């Protein structure tokens with residue numbers, strides 16, 4: 001159905017570009033927003049614009065941050081000799097929520113996928129290598145136990161071997177094929193505790 005208002009049509013089109021939002025949901029959202037007081041809609045729009053303008057990548061770990069260096073990387077309370085390598089910023093949220101990890105992170109922003117032409121060069125892998133110095137105790141590979149996660153973990157483990165840093169992978173408890181961000185806190189905490197050498 002095409003609306004009599006090009007403005008409504010444009011809003012629906014913009015909303016339906018969001019992940020998991022089909023045209024029907026976008027339509028429902030647009031009509032809902034039309035029934036709200038203008039200041040409510042203004043608040044929503046401004047929250048999105050402000051977020052986009054303020055948030056960038058941390059120059060060290062590539063998590064989202066409002067500063068050049070994120071609060072985790074900047075914190076003296078964290079153990080900077082242990083780096084947990086994850087696929088997406090949402091994995092950092094998941095592991096932080098489990099409350100069981102005191103090291104720092106490195107966000108790859110994806111996983112290798114040879115079939116789709118995603119190679120290590122498309123990820124923040126060389127940025128990880130650049131961070132490493134003689135002071136490192138351990139690199140924990142906390143990647144999804146999917147095929148892409150396996151390929152990426154093996155690649156990074158091979159790359160780190162000559163550097164002589166201990167490389168581990170999170171262990172049991174994470175169901176095969178699951179995405180880390182959907183795993184519950186207790187399972188993440190358990191998987192982090194019982195990690196194995198990569």
Ligand SMILES: [Zn+2]
Pocket residue numbers: 058059060061062063069070071072073074
């Ligand atoms: Zn950081």
